[in-house]
Amino acid sequence: MKTKTILVTGGGGFLGSHLCDRLLARGDEVLCVDNFFTGNKANIYHLHDNPRFEILRHDVTFPLYVEADEIFNLACPASPIHYQFDPVQTTKTSVHGAINMLGLAKRVKAKILQASTSEVYGDPEVHPQVETYWGNVNPIGPRACYDEGKRCAETLFFDYHRQHKLRIKVARIFNTYGPRMAMNDGRVVSNFIIQALRGEDITVYGKGEQTRSFCYVDDLVEGLMRLMDTADDFTGPMNLGNPNEFTILELAETVIRLIGSKSKIVFKPLPENDPMQRQPNISTAKSVIGWEPKVQLEEGLGKTIPYFRKLLNQ
Numbered sequence: 001m002k003t004k005t006i007l008v009t010g011g012g013g014f015l016g017s018h019l020c021d022r023l024l025a026r027g028d029e030v031l032c033v034d035n036f037f038t039g040n041k042a043n044i045y046h047l048h049d050n051p052r053f054e055i056l057r058h059d060v061t062f063p064l065y066v067e068a069d070e071i072f073n074l075a076c077p078a079s080p081i082h083y084q085f086d087p088v089q090t091t092k093t094s095v096h097g098a099i100n101m102l103g104l105a106k107r108v109k110a111k112i113l114q115a116s117t118s119e120v121y122g123d124p125e126v127h128p129q130v131e132t133y134w135g136n137v138n139p140i141g142p143r144a145c146y147d148e149g150k151r152c153a154e155t156l157f158f159d160y161h162r163q164h165k166l167r168i169k170v171a172r173i174f175n176t177y178g179p180r181m182a183m184n185d186g187r188v189v190s191n192f193i194i195q196a197l198r199g200e201d202i203t204v205y206g207k208g209e210q211t212r213s214f215c216y217v218d219d220l221v222e223g224l225m226r227l228m229d230t231a232d233d234f235t236g237p238m239n240l241g242n243p244n245e246f247t248i249l250e251l252a253e254t255v256i257r258l259i260g261s262k263s264k265i266v267f268k269p270l271p272e273n274d275p276m277q278r279q280p281n282i283s284t285a286k287s288v289i290g291w292e293p294k295v296q297l298e299e300g301l302g303k304t305i306p307y308f309r310k311l312l313n314q
């Protein structure tokens with residue numbers, strides 16, 4: 001069989017770099033496209049000598065003319081502090097980025113997967129979230145650049161599918177963590193681990209009663225690859241995440257215990273529009289791709305803590 005060329009946008013980021021690793025290990029050619037806004041070249045240094053790996057510094061809001069058999073569209077800042085830093089650019093990345101990658105997929109007849117998000121459900125009134133739920137999103141709030149950008153990207157994917165017969169796959173990714181998250185990422189798992197390792201206060205926003213369901217990166221990447229390989233008539237959307245739900249306070253206590261830290265928990269204001277609960281219903285993933293997460297929270301934290309410890313000791 002001919003070697004496939006896979007374009008990974010956002011390939012220098014947390015999830016994208018793990019995906020590049022797995023695709024190369026499978027024997028694919030990988031073209032990593034990233035503008036390194038939140039990505040880090042250190043995430044992909046180890047791939048430089050691989051003759052099947054190529055990096056292109058490029059912003060997906062501009063057109064891109066390359067060849068590929070499959071496209072994983074992951075380019076987009078994912079952490080609230082980063083996507084709210086330049087919200088207009090965030091919307092452009094999701095919307096113009098999707099248009100450009102869909103235009104590219106149309107021209108070269110590539111199959112294309114969108115890294116969508118549980119944020120399309122907003123602050124959900126249906127719990128756990130099923131793919132048929134339309135969501136509860138504030139279109140003018142501080143999270144809207146990300147949530148609505150991702151919702152519009154989904155719309156574009158489905159319209160290119162209906163109008164131009166593109167082969168599309170939409171993954172709705174729930175909170176995922178693991179090695180290669182940036183030190184300044186700002187999402188909860190990396191914040192808590194870094195604070196606990198430094199012995200600093202653990203910053204719980206609100207009362208910490210809000211919930212999230214945390215998926216380890218290896219499980220998530222496996223799900224993305226399986227979704228890409230589904231039959232052409234399967235589009236998703238498909239929830240990918242770990243259904244084990246925790247309060248943020250429980251997460252803080254677990255991190256403190258696993259690290260044996262002396263850190264104290266302090267409470268900070270809850271950011272505006274912060275969703276109160278989140279848990280994926282993964283029956284679609286179970287039935288269509290035979291997937292469910294294998295790594296549970298304590299084991300996954302056990303794999304992530306040494307990564308941050310090493311970074312802090314550098």
Ligand code: NAD
Binds near residue numbers: 038078
């Ligand atoms: P990340 O910030 O580590 O990675 C995003 C990558 O996209 C970075 O390398 C960044 O430099 C790049 N990028 C941003 N804007 C770009 C642009 N305009 N052009 C080219 N590259 C650009 O975040 P991540 O956690 O790896 O997330 C990857 C994708 O998965 C994102 O699309 C995110 O929305 C989605 N997602 C992630 C999670 C999660 O919990 N990690 C949850 C839901 C959805």
Ligand code: UDP
Binds near residue numbers: 063065100101102104
């Ligand atoms: N595009 C791209 N690479 C390609 C083909 C298209 O970046 O290989 C961009 C181009 O900027 C275009 C967008 O994708 O505006 C949408 O392409 P499409 O063919 O759907 O629309 P059109 O070119 O007709 O506007």
Ligand code: UDP
Binds near residue numbers: 271275
């Ligand atoms: N959070 C927190 N302390 C932090 C960072 C985040 O309590 O230092 C909370 C945040 O308010 C949210 C949850 O943890 O309720 C998950 O936040 P994150 O930014 O990781 O992801 P998202 O809100 O996008 O799910």
